[in-house]
Amino acid sequence: MTRIDYVLPLRWDDDADLDELTAYLRWLSRRARVIVVDGSDAALFARHARRWRGLVTHVRPARDLRFANGKVTGVTTGLRLARAEHVVIADDDVRYDAASLAAVDRLLCRADLVRPQNHFSPLPWHARWDTARTLLNRALGADYPGTFGIRRPFFERMGGYDGDVLFENLELIRTVRAHGGVEARPPGLYVRRLPPDASRFWSQRVRQAYDDLAQPARLAFSLSVLPAVAACLLRRAYAPLGVGAVLAVGLAEAGRRRAGGRRVFPWDTALFAPVWVLERGVCGWLAVGAALRGGVPYAGRRLRRAANPVRRIRRQGGGSASLGARKPSALWEPSQNGLVDEPPHRHSATVERPRSMRSPS
Incomplete structure (x- = not known):
């Protein structure tokens, strides 16, 4: 594995998990240059x-960055300090192992952005509930992880990404695509993630639903759930509700079985799919209400935009000078398990050339 840099944006209110994170950073510092x-x-x-003295480069967020989303400030600050060509960006609850870290490094030899698959471990009840969202995303395309691999020179050429949006992961993906970057999304490159506590889980419900405002098809589906359920209940037509629940579980199970997912996603996580769909149906309307009031609360302020459309990012240039002519972005899935010795050649991979306004899966 080549020497890589690892950027960890952090903002804590207490140090309850300091010992666990320090142990992880000690392990990680032997495999990457870590910037917290x-x-x-x-x-x-x-x-x-x-x-963390002697383990990591520990810095404050850059003072000249005034992004509404503090995570983007942290990521951008870290990328400024990075020196390696290959950089891993990860939330403070992400826990790589040696194999997954090396896999991201290898995939960055061919891709500008690598999108691993997170999974919760351990799995309390609320993490199983939230895993249903992951399984449905996997069945329909790809999930949105709390970690990415990115090529630093490409990030610098595209001028970073908009830090005044809520769904910063989608914004980064779309900005890479808008600048002609290649995104690898291996469905079997599993990276462990620690679950939040139950109170944080509940606090994230509407905020996560707000992300759908950047994906109109998903928002339309979310907003249709409650009217459909209400109509069935008023007519005492319970069979359609049962069919819908079975379809949701079946779709989640398809996502669970994809790319060896059964080894990290227990069988009962798919059973939470109808619960998650109903939750999103409720929170979707709450998210629309928040948008009408000026945005969703985040870190003491309100964020109105979930993410920018790819067309707008292209028009605005992503905050940098023109990068010159580049080929359209290609999305490829390296293998069924994602852990390959070398990424495949483009002609042997599944390649999709997205349209300018195509919402990611």
């Missing part, structure tokens, strides 16, 4: 500096 961009308050920042 820490937006925690002064007392916590000082404690982190003491604990």
Whole structure:
């Protein structure tokens, strides 16, 4: 594995998980140059500096960045400090192992952006509930992880990405596509993620639903769920509800079985799919209400935009000078398990050339 950089944006209100994260950083620092961009308050920042001295490059977010989404500030600050061509961006709850870290590194030899597949471990009840969303995304295309691999020179040429949106992962994906980048999304490149506690899970429901405002087809489906359920209940037509629940479970199970997913997604996670669909149906309307009130609350302010359309990103140039002529972006899935010695040649892979306004799966 070549030497890679690892950027971890962080903003903590307490240090309950400090020992666990420190142990991970100690392991990780032997395999990558780690840059922690820490937006925690002064007392916590000082404690982190003491604990991580000699393990990581520990810095404050750049003062000249004024993004509404603090994670983008952290990512951009980290990419400024990175030196390796291959960089992993990961949330503070993501836990790579040696194999998955090496796989991302190898895939970046052919792709500008690598999109792994997160899975929760351990799996309390609320993580199983949220895993149903992951399974449905896998069945329909690809999930949105809390980690990416990116080629630093490409990130610099495209001028970064918009930090004033809520769904920063989708914004990064779309910006890479708008600049002609190649995205690899191996469905079997599994990277562990620690689940949030139950209170944080509940606090994220409407905010996650707000992401659908950037994906009109998904939003339309979400908003149709409650009227459809209400109509069935008023007519006492329970059979369609049962059929819908079975279809949701079947679709989630298809996502679970994809690319060896049964080894990381337990069988009962697919059973939560109807619950998640109903949740999204409720929270979709709450998200629309939040949009009408000026946006969804986030870190003490409101964010109105979920993400920018690819066409707008192309028109605005992504915040950088023209990158020159590049081929259209191609999405490819390296293998069924994603853990290959070398990424395949383009002609042997599944290649899709997305349309300018195509919403990602």
